[in-house]
Structures are given as C-alpha cells and as structure tokens.
Amino acid sequence: MSSEITKMVIGIDDTDSREGMCTTYLCALLRDELSSFTKLISDPILVRLNPTIPYKTRGNASVALFIECGDRERVIGHVKEKIASMACLDNENTNPGVVFVDEEKFNAVRDKLRSFFKRAVKDVITIDEAKELVSELDLEFQAFKNGRGLIGALSACGAMLDPEWDHTYEYLAYRKKDVWGTKRSVDESSLFNADRQTYPDTWDTVDLVNNIVVCVPHSGDPVLYGIRGKDVSSVEKAASFVVSEPVERFCIYRTNQGTDMHLISVSSISEIEEMRSYILEGEVCSEPVTIRGGHTIFILKDTAGDIIDCAAFEPTKNFRELIRKLISGDKVLVYGSVTENTINIEKIKITDLSPAYEIRNPQCPSCGKRMKSAGSGQGYRCKKCGTNSEIPERTEIKRDIVPGFYEVPPCARRHLAKLLLRFENEDLPVFPGR
Ligand SMILES: [Zn+2]
Known part of the structure; x- marks a missing residue:
C-alpha cells in the first residue's frame, strides 16, 4: 500500500491565533516541504467560511492541498507532526483539525463534502456535526483540543474535490521568521504602482479613495502582503512590482474570496436568521441616522411590512455618505451579514429613488x-x-444620488464580498474614485 502512487487531499484549519502563525503559512510551508517526495496536483485552496462566526481566528480561513505521493504514511506523519509543532496550541481559541482524503474515496465522499463546504460558508455548523461526518465518511483525521478545526478542514477538502465554484486568486507573500512580530517593510508607492499596473485584474491592494494600503496586514502573523486578483498571472504580475523586505516564500491560492458565496437570497425578513448573510429587497422606511461611533443606520421594510436595521458601520468610511442620502420610499437591494438583528451592509443596489x-x-x-x-x-x-x-x-x-450598485471601499471589504468589478451585467458599476 504505502509504496503505491496515490493521490490525496489534505484539509487543514484553525492553526493560528490573533497573535501569530497563520494557517495559510503552514500550508505554504507544507507544500514546500512535501515537494521533495510528493507532487502538487492543483493550486492550493484557501476558503473563507461564514464570516459571522464569533470564535473564528482572524479571517475564518482554511486550506487544502492536493498531492500525488508514493508514501502516504510519510505524508500523513509529516503533516500531523508539523501542525502539532507549529500551531498555536496554547491559545484557547486555536483548535486545529486536519483531514486526509485518499483517492479511492474521492467519488464516495465528494457530494457530502461539497455540500458541507457550502453550508460552512453560509450556515452555522457545530463541531459535533463535523466529527460525525468525518467518522461517517471514515476519513483519516486528527482533531486537536476541541476539534473545531475539523469544520474548516472538511470544508477545504470539499472545496478541493468540487471543481464547480466561482473563485479568485490570492498571492500571499510570507516574511522571514526572524522578523515576525516586527513592523513590516513594504514600499507603499510600489503597492500603488502594482495596483495601477494590474487593476482591474487585481484589486484591494490599495484603497485609492481613502488613500491607504489594504494588502499589508498589521498583526503578528507571517503574512507580508496579499495580492488578490482574477487569475494566477495577474497576481504574479502585481507582486512583481512590489518592493519590500525579503520574502521567505510565497504561495498562490485559489479561493472563494470575492465571490458572495456566503449570501443567501431571501424575499422576506421573516426568513432571516442571526449569523447568516443575505440579499434582501426592501424599501427604506426611515431617514438614515448616524449614531455614536459614526455608524449610519436606516430601517428597511419588506413587502410584508416587517422591518430590520441596516447599517453602514464607521469603517466603511465614504460609503456612509452614500447611505445618508437615502430617504423613505427608496427601493433597495441590500447585501450583508446579520448580527444583533442588524444587516451589516457590504453593498447596496438602489433600484428606485423616491421623489x-x-x-x-x-x-x-x-x-x-x-x-x-x-x-x-x-x-x-x-x-x-x-x-x-x-x-x-x-x-x-433633485436627488443627489442615482440608482445603481454601490459597495464599501476596499479598506472595509469582507473577504467573501464580491466586488462590483466582478459582476458582468451592465446596470452596475459605479466606481467612485477609479
Ligand atoms: Zn393674501
């Protein structure tokens, strides 16, 4: 068995903490370490799950590798050992999980893993459900601590085995270990140049309206910067313009970022549940108000007369100015996540303006x-x-807005939120500042 050439999908989740590490870095490291005795079959996958889950680490991301190998046991041993030694196991919110799916099981488990993946992006899944699935499908796995990471690990495997989902790419560059936790050195003007040279094939490198860099994180993790775009060559091209401190390694992921995979279309507010994300049509029924903290809120009414608060929070910056121009009677389509009975608006389509x-x-x-x-x-x-x-x-x-589609600026964009520039229809885009 162990000398046979076989394929395998490896899904990993929840190895990071707010202070350090990053599940994607572990993935990039494993890809490089395994390369001496395995072959990579397709791009590594980075999936973002339900963005409203409160116990997520940083971005609720999980990863998967698809490899061909001659020594399955050696691969599994290496991956488990690496997670055990590198994950932030001391952090109470870090509960890694890893799942291995062997080639002979692909067909039997594909449908269940695929629907699990879709649910994990839209819905709220319990650790017990993940544990039940991994045992029902009889997959090799390891759950550390409470095993929450199994949810993302199974989802990432499902994503890898399912060729049929909208995707984008992200080029993640990682720092050398000896500088982790120190201030990142990336030349800002080179990032603005990278954006100029490759937009709209790449996006969210910088935020031109608010004049800030978006693609360089501030936490203690190993990521130096991340370039998002429509395909491998575009993100590679953008990265080639970046001037920075030495890059230890990089990895390009296929990802569900920028796809709206988290959104559920509903026709009434009564269908809405907390901790899910929706597309909802309705009529503005209160003048927007800006409350303490700078958050702008209006009330939306559906055809049944039910109401819900819709908010453009302070970090959405200039987007709030647009929201403040709405008046009672305007018809809109709101896109966003629901927490505390409030829709956190990611984008809005104004379909009809009231006089x-x-x-x-x-x-x-x-x-x-x-x-x-x-x-x-x-x-x-x-x-x-x-x-x-x-x-x-x-x-x-005269109203000083026009019907159309509007989105939050890059600096406030949710990982999963689909950008207007990725929509293909016409009546859309308004790109303030571009
Ligand atoms: Zn008179």
Missing part, C-alpha cells in the same frame, strides 16, 4: 404674499388679507 420634496409655506392665492403658519396643524394664514390655506407648497427637488 424628494422641499416643503414651504404657500403663497397667498389672493394677494400672492408668502403665508404664515397658523399654528401646529392649523394650516396657513395670510397676514395681509386674511386668507386661509391648508396646503403647503411642495417643490420636487
């Missing part, structure tokens, strides 16, 4: 003088000739 009016005291129909209010609810009265009127003067005023 806006300026209300003034009317002119006197007899003498033409501007009338005065006769008191609250009393209508209007002409001071000059005594004429009364109930009807104010309504003048329609």
